[in-house]
Amino acid sequence: MDVRDYPLADFAAVLDDLEVVNRVTRAAPPTLGFLERLTAGWAPGSDLRVADLGYGQGGMLRTIHRWAEARGLRPKLTGVDMNPRCRALAEARTPPEMAIDWHLGDLFDWQPAERPHAIVSALFAHHLPTPDVVRLLRWQEGMATHGWFVNDLHRHWFAWGGFSALAWAARWHPCVRHDGALSVRRAFVREEWQAMLADAGVPAEIRWHPLFRLCVGRIK
Secondary structure, eight states: OOOTTSOHHHHHHHHHHHHHHHHHTTOHHHHHHHHHHHTTTOOTTOEEEEEEESOTTSHHHHHHHHHHHHTTOEEEEEEEESOHHHHHHHHHTSOGGGOOEEEESOGGGOOOSSOOSEEEEESOGGGSOHHHHHHHHHHHHHHOSSEEEEEEEBOOHHHHHHHHHHHHHHTOOHHHHHHHHHHHHHOBOHHHHHHHHHHHTOOOEEEEETTTEEEEEEEO
16 A cells, blocks of 8 residues: 555544454454463563564553563564655554554664563555565564464455455545455465575464455464
8 A cells, every 4th residue: 555645634544444353353353362372381570572673553461561561471573664654644543552563664673682582563564565475584584582473364255255245335534445355465475485484594384364355474
């Protein structure tokens, strides 16, 4: 989605509709399930450092913050995004007590004071060309101390048709309708993920989740 020239109000409306799309299509459960497995057996009061790549308006990190606190963990969360409008919206829509660090810049240039336990992303990888996905896999493997999780779409004709019909019926923003259908077409299938993982030299598990989520993750 390239809406950099949109007026701010339209840009915000697009991200608001994307937030609804993520709720309807159950974007969060695969990521939370990964974090549940990663933190199994952690003592209450433990810090949990998570970085989210391409955070948009920050909905996933706010969800992770609530999830972590409910489990007695102390969330130390960072978002990494290149769009200053995303940072402005994420800051405006996040309670200050969450103390989430909204970092602005290229993820490959990000140098945190402490490496994150986990790196996550949602609906981000399919925007990258294949060589950059391979680079991302290697970078995550080196940066995260405990694991990483790529939450993305499964390219399938039914997912494309289903989203197009749902987006039309829900009257979502035209940019969301167009970009969502395009995202399904740009997403990967299992064999492509297997090839990219092999190129990266990184071991990982590929799991399919409803609704047409193809997720790639690794717990070290």
